[in-house]
Amino acid sequence: MKRCPLRALVTRPDALSPHAYRRFVQTAQIRALFPDGLVAGEPYLALNAIVLEASDLELLRRLTAIFSQALFKSGRELARHTPALIELGFPWVAAELLTAETPRVPIIGRFDFVQDIRGHWWMLEFNADTPSGLREAMVADKLVWAAIGRRAGLLRPNRGLRRAASAAFQRVLQGLPPGARVGLVTTAAELEDLAQMAFTRQLLEETLGRRGISFTLGDIDNLRGTRSGLELLGHPLDALYRYIPFEGLLGTPGFTAIAEAAVRPAPATPEGLRSPSTFRSRPGLVLNGLFGLLLQNKGLLAWLWNHRDDQMFTGEEQAAISAHLPPTWMIAESPESFEPTVVKQVFGREGEEVYFSEDLSREQLAELRRRRFYVVQRQIDVSELVAALPTALEQQGGEVKASVGCFAVDGRLAGFYSRVGGKVITSRAKWVATFVENGE
Numbered sequence: 001m002k003r004c005p006l007r008a009l010v011t012r013p014d015a016l017s018p019h020a021y022r023r024f025v026q027t028a029q030i031r032a033l034f035p036d037g038l039v040a041g042e043p044y045l046a047l048n049a050i051v052l053e054a055s056d057l058e059l060l061r062r063l064t065a066i067f068s069q070a071l072f073k074s075g076r077e078l079a080r081h082t083p084a085l086i087e088l089g090f091p092w093v094a095a096e097l098l099t100a101e102t103p104r105v106p107i108i109g110r111f112d113f114v115q116d117i118r119g120h121w122w123m124l125e126f127n128a129d130t131p132s133g134l135r136e137a138m139v140a141d142k143l144v145w146a147a148i149g150r151r152a153g154l155l156r157p158n159r160g161l162r163r164a165a166s167a168a169f170q171r172v173l174q175g176l177p178p179g180a181r182v183g184l185v186t187t188a189a190e191l192e193d194l195a196q197m198a199f200t201r202q203l204l205e206e207t208l209g210r211r212g213i214s215f216t217l218g219d220i221d222n223l224r225g226t227r228s229g230l231e232l233l234g235h236p237l238d239a240l241y242r243y244i245p246f247e248g249l250l251g252t253p254g255f256t257a258i259a260e261a262a263v264r265p266a267p268a269t270p271e272g273l274r275s276p277s278t279f280r281s282r283p284g285l286v287l288n289g290l291f292g293l294l295l296q297n298k299g300l301l302a303w304l305w306n307h308r309d310d311q312m313f314t315g316e317e318q319a320a321i322s323a324h325l326p327p328t329w330m331i332a333e334s335p336e337s338f339e340p341t342v343v344k345q346v347f348g349r350e351g352e353e354v355y356f357s358e359d360l361s362r363e364q365l366a367e368l369r370r371r372r373f374y375v376v377q378r379q380i381d382v383s384e385l386v387a388a389l390p391t392a393l394e395q396q397g398g399e400v401k402a403s404v405g406c407f408a409v410d411g412r413l414a415g416f417y418s419r420v421g422g423k424v425i426t427s428r429a430k431w432v433a434t435f436v437e438n439g440e
Contacts, residue, residue, distance in 0.1 A: 006056075006115055006402055008387035008420075009049040009148060009435065013395035016148075021047050021390060024143055032139035033195040033202075040428060043390040045136070049144055049154075049433035050385070050402050050418050057157060057436050059121060060406050061413040064111055066320045067123055068411035073312055074304050075295045076103045087330070088299035089346045089373035091250055098290040100263040106292045107168050107241075108134070109408045110417060114382045114401070114424055122380050123324050124403070124424075125344075128295040129288065130243050133405060133417030135199050136431050138162045141416075144433035154435035161407060161415030166207045168409045172287060176238055178212030183232035185242040185254075188219035197243045220244050225257030239285040246293045247347045262289035298375045299346045301328045326378040331369050334376035346373045354426060382424055389420065389430055404434065 010016060024047045025037050037045055052060075078084050085095035109128040113121050141158045149156060173182065182204070186197040194217075201215045208215075218232045220242075230237040242258065249255035294300060305328045307313075308321040329335070331343065343360070345353035355368065356379065368374050382401040389396060403424040405417035421429035 005117075005119055005383045006385050006404075007051050008385050008400075008432070009051055009152060009154070010047070010388045011386045011397060013388045013397045015388060016047055016395060018395075020147065021395070024140075024147060027143055028140045031143075032135035033199045034135065035191045035195050042392050042428065042430075044431055045140055046387075046389050046420070046430045046432045047144060047147060048387055048389065049149060049435045050387075050404070050420070051154060052157075052404075052434065052436045054437055054439045056115075056121070060113060060404065063113070063121065063123065063320060063324055064406045064408050064413040065411055066317055067111055067126070067324075068105070068109070068408050070304060070313055070317045070321060071126055071295050071300065072103070072105055072411070073317075074300055074307070075291060077312065078300065078303060079103055079291060079294060084303075085294070088294075088297050088303075090294075090297075094246075094250060094259075094290060097259045097263055098294060101289050101291055103291050104289075105411060106131070106295065107172055107287060107409070108165055109292075109295070111406045111408060113404045113406060114380055115404070116380050117383045119383070121324060122326050124326065124377070124380070125298060125301065126296055127349075127405075128292040129246060131407070132196060133407070133431075134161075134165065134203070135196065137407065137415050137417045138165075138203075140431065141433045145435065149433065149435050152435075153438050155438050157434065157436050158415040161409075162203065164409045164414040165407075166203060169204055170207055171410075173208065173213065173239060176211075176213055179214075180212075180238040181214050181216060181235055182208075183223070183230065183235070183237040183240045184215060184217045185220050185223055185232065185240060185244060185258075186217070187244050193243055200241070200243070220249065220252075220254040223254050223257055225253070225260055230257060230261050239287055241287040245347075245349060246290060258286055259290065262286040293347075297346050298328075298344050298348070298377075299330055299373070301325065301377070302330045302333075302375050305329070326380055328375055328377040331374040331376050332372060340379035342377045342379050343368055343374050344377065346375060356423065385420075387420055387432070402432075403429070 416434035
């Protein structure tokens, strides 16, 4: 059945006044702790939304659950084999540490989907190590709905995201006693990362603070590994959540401290998708270790595609992988083809190191093959929609392409983080809210 294409809520640049946009951005900056709202000098937040059909919502809900299961199974299988991890770009020491870590579903992850010109949905990648977008999805999304979504009679699927995210952290930290301390680590030199961690601390203090659990936000250089566990700014920690990419830490004292804490023996928990509901409080429990980095590694998608018919997957999972994951290969194994492809660095983040084959010369492609740790994914002919978007000069209208990020909390859809741009999943894309047609 052909699905209705995505649409933007605001298509005409003159439909929104500059004053309304400034008020929206200023409020978002205050409530969501945005440092400036600009990316490379261009406005990042748009007072606009993409609108899903109710059938799209139900399909993305189902695919988020299915791919959460399939990727967890894939990661658990690969995490046992150091040579396979090295082939995905993990340095030997990180691969060895990962094999010793207990696989656990990320507290929060995010799948990025696109819709092609026939209305078919494709899953392009998974963000699980330090997934971004919560501030936009919780705060900016609500502001857009209050300004233009409510009067259009649309539904806001992100309304339960704050509650779901808070509950997920509560479940994972359920065993912590009153007086326990959770450390949040970032890179203080990166204002955006610091703001995201400060927002996360506010989010967790709303609920966990009532249990007497305190939170310390610090720079990675403030983290110390001791014989009794981790310390942040001199405070002993009962748990740690980091908002700094693991791959950039290799060889630093911070990496050593976190990795050692992540592989310390912990009480046994049943295997499966669900996060552990209880555990014995112990110093230095790492809430997002190396396993999340493996699930985010784009080489895992190549492995998943290559093993899509394996019996480790259910029939439903096999069907979803075949129908909704674009063919993906490690660059050394990619077939010679004239059809458009996208080349991505296995550890690439926020649209960095993404190359479209149409823009690459033969010499540039050969250089990427020499570097090895890239995947090649069949390029999807993404549907276009007309949208009014802010620029550094004024609101402008035009055709753009959208990526729809689906937040997975405990492996279930909990909200959306969508972006639009000339080419999807690049660092220059703009955020938009995500609403659903009211079928009543």
